[in-house]
């Protein structure tokens with residue numbers, strides 16, 4: 001198999017991993033157009049300082065000996081196997097880099113013979129990239145479940161960020177989709193090691209949403225626990241979609257809205273410092289999909305609203321739907337300088353999303369918009 005074909009197959013095989021996210025879901029319907037980078041595995045990610053960079057996101061190999069039931073690369077499911085050699089991998093990356101197609105690398109892999117054997121080859125590839133070709137830029141290295149401490153430590157010397165996928169939120173849910181991986185030993189223990197290693201951009205993780213019958217509460221509880229205990233930088237959520245010829249080929253596709261709402265709640269936990277028990281779940285412990293999560297929380301606490309925008313604290317302002325961290329900061333700066341907010345257009349000019357915020361705020365002593373339509377829309381409050 002020639003290298004170009006490997007690049008195509010292994011770039012496609014990596015598309016299930018969203019730890020490095022692409023900037024657009026736009027579909028390109030034909031192959032005869034330029035600019036379709038997704039097919040050969042180029043995606044975008046954000047560095048610690050918020051800079052957007054393009055990455056070559058690829059598997060090193062897609063021939064897996066493990067049996068995750070949802071996975072196109074699992075043993076017995078993959079008829080289109082491919083793998084790089086270390087030098088070949090490094091040369092492809094460098095040729096993409098010197099042509100300015102990518103600025104960094106996201107390397108993952110299926111587990112070939114065993115996790116250490118595959119990781120050794122991956123390390124060899126990044127070692128060549130770092131030491132032979134002198135690449136100084138961003139490398140995200142995916143840790144395979146069950147990889148030994150020494151191998152992970154060695155990989156960390158070349159990596160800016162590392163991640164190991166949880167895939168499911170707990171031991172029993174993982175057992176529903178994999179007979180090989182042990183949740184505590186193969187994954188959590190490795191995450192605990194990563195926490196202690198000096199990895200410049202820390203560690204992330206990913207879950208496949210809906211491949212087992214887990215609830216949103218189980219998912220968010222686990223990730224929230226990891227934020228507190230493993231210094232996790234970010235959780236990623238990938239909606240399950242059935243792959244033909246896998247054991248779960250007849251299972252229903254998970255709506256993208258569920259994935260999207262998990263991302264939003266993750267953001268609320270991580271950036272807005274909401275507590276897990278402030279989030280709103282339905283009676284089956286899932287997020288209600290008929291209402292934005294931040295609006296659901298505000299409606300549950302509707303006795304606190306409307307909030308006087310000229311007197312509210314930063315902590316209260318960031319909990320108002322339509323008011324972000326920056327807008328809340330600007331409002332409190334205006335409060336400090338005794339500058340009164342009296343008009344909706346002032347709020348708009350500092351970034352408040354009026355349509356979302358107005359039912360929850362007042363100024364000049366006046367409620368801006370009734371909450372009743374939102375309460376009616378919300379069937380679970």
Ligand code: SF4
Pocket residue numbers: 064065066067068071072073074075109110111
């Ligand atoms: S470990 Fe599981 S998810 Fe990863 S490539 Fe193998 S079968 Fe797929």
